[in-house]
Amino acid sequence: MAIIELRDYGHAPxxxxxxxxxxxxxxxxxxxxxxxxxRIDDAHLFLRALxxxxxxxxxxxxxxxxxxxxxxxxxxLPIRRKIGxxxxxxxxxxxxxxxxxxxxxxxxxxxxxxxxxxxEVLSLCRLFGIxxxxxxxxxxxxxxxxxxxxxxxxxxxxAEVFLIEQVFIVLARPIxxxxxxxxxxxxxxxxPCVFYAGLPEVDRLLKKREIHxxxxxxxxx
Amino acid sequence: xxxxxxxxxKQTRQRLNRYADxxxxxYSILRQIVxxxxxxxxxxxxxIVEQIYFTAVEALWIVIPIALLIGSGMxxxxxxxxxxxDLGRITVIMLIREFGPLITALIxxxxxxxxxxxxxxxxxxxxxxxxxxxxxxxxxxxxxxxRMIGITVSMVCLITVFSITSVLGGYAIAWTLTTVxxxxxxxxxxxxxxxxxxxxxxxxxxxFGMGIxxxxxxxxxxxxxxxxxxxxxxxxGAVACLFYCLAVNFILFAAFFL
Numbered sequence: 285m286a287i288i289e290l291r292d293y294g295h296a297p298x299x300x301x302x303x304x305x306x307x308x309x310x311x312x313x314x315x316x317x318x319x320x321x322x323r324i325d326d327a328h329l330f331l332r333a334l335x336x337x338x339x340x341x342x343x344x345x346x347x348x349x350x351x352x353x354x355x356x357x358x359x360x361l362p363i364r365r366k367i368g369x370x371x372x373x374x375x376x377x378x379x380x381x382x383x384x385x386x387x388x389x390x391x392x393x394x395x396x397x398x399x400x401x402x403x404e405v406l407s408l409c410r411l412f413g414i415x416x417x418x419x420x421x422x423x424x425x426x427x428x429x430x431x432x433x434x435x436x437x438x439x440x441x442x443a444e445v446f447l448i449e450q451v452f453i454v455l456a457r458p459i460x461x462x463x464x465x466x467x468x469x470x471x472x473x474x475x476p477c478v479f480y481a482g483l484p485e486v487d488r489l490l491k492k493r494e495i496h497x498x499x500x501x502x503x504x505x
Numbered sequence: 506x507x508x509x510x511x512x513x514x515k516q517t518r519q520r521l522n523r524y525a526d527x528x529x530x531x532y533s534i535l536r537q538i539v540x541x542x543x544x545x546x547x548x549x550x551x552x553i554v555e556q557i558y559f560t561a562v563e564a565l566w567i568v569i570p571i572a573l574l575i576g577s578g579m580x581x582x583x584x585x586x587x588x589x590x591d592l593g594r595i596t597v598i599m600l601i602r603e604f605g606p607l608i609t610a611l612i613x614x615x616x617x618x619x620x621x622x623x624x625x626x627x628x629x630x631x632x633x634x635x636x637x638x639x640x641x642x643x644x645x646x647x648x649x650x651x652r653m654i655g656i657t658v659s660m661v662c663l664i665t666v667f668s669i670t671s672v673l674g675g676y677a678i679a680w681t682l683t684t685v686x687x688x689x690x691x692x693x694x695x696x697x698x699x700x701x702x703x704x705x706x707x708x709x710x711x712x713f714g715m716g717i718x719x720x721x722x723x724x725x726x727x728x729x730x731x732x733x734x735x736x737x738x739x740x741x742g743a744v745a746c747l748f749y750c751l752a753v754n755f756i757l758f759a760a761f762f763l
Contacts, residue, residue: 335639337635337638357638358643358645360638361638361641361642361643362641364638364639364641365639365640365641367639369639371632373631373632374632374636375631375632375633375635375636376633376636377628377633377636377637378627378628378631378633379624388548388637388640388642389640389641389642391545391547391548392544392545392548392640392641392642392646392647393544393545393641393642395543395544395545395546395547395548396547397547397548397551437640438639441640
């Protein structure tokens, strides 16, 4: 059964893109799609559509067989939590420390403020070399460190789907290798993934199928 | 002529849309306060405390000197005409009922409302609100509800501080520095202030606090284009807050004292 299913989905252009002409697409466990587009805005729009951040102008969006109602964003929150979206413009909360950014979701859902970082998160912080910067704010650290926190936040939130958009650009070489390894483990465990990587080796190592967007027309192969 | 009518119609429609959006935001925040969902309750309380600290505690060093200056100046001037009028009553009307709430609202607008519009605008433009939503957190819970409660509580506290400081501090300064007769001033104030005055001032504090929050948040959340729109939104939001407070001030006066 598909986790995400877009049926006859269509969306008007955003930015300098051509938009998305009516298409259908489903994402099932174990899928790993490489995304290629002639316009970066269309790739961005496609991933935002999968992340429920762009309401369909036509067609439907189903998550685990349930058609979503986009009229109230509050009803979409539990779905958004299940989607790990590493957007090119993903942000941290600017007036909180990196540690609070990593804990904020748990503070909210577990309704406790006395929580500490889990062993998994701490080991990822060590892996990305940010364990001594956790009490700094995003503006006080390098973009690469802020990006690492976004990756850790999205990777450890228990997502059922990963959408990855050019996260590799600001990362250092050793971190990219570690990150690709983490993603490969996630895909092998059955978590589906769509990535717009911009790095041929990432495509070679991770992708099983391809999505092409040309002049707003989506083709899955 | 046709262009002018078209422009007028467009402006009116935009204004009505804005009021409708602000009313919807106000309703959503109030409903969320009443529902008080378990998720994020501790976080909300922490942000409310932070908001009260930023809006009320940090503003005390501004509110107290302003209250002393206005209170002493006004008491001294009013003392000059006290032979013809009841000094206590005039002081209650001018300082506690009218100037106290309005000047406090002005301070909150200048310090907190503009900051809130700018902060929300940045969060919107930089996708921080989306980041919250992708964590399954309701931005209404984290951004709007704590600010509404925090600013309204701060407003009540600051107006109380302003009123007490302006009357007592102003009296003390006037008594120390001048020889203007101020006999029985405090007992006159005590007799002049009524329950209705306290109710009206409390209502002003609550309406000012809620309105300033909703208007500032709405202007911040409405920014769509980019960072350059943020200063414009902050400026327009502050002016809208000021007009709102003046309108509420007049409506409450008309409702209770006309």
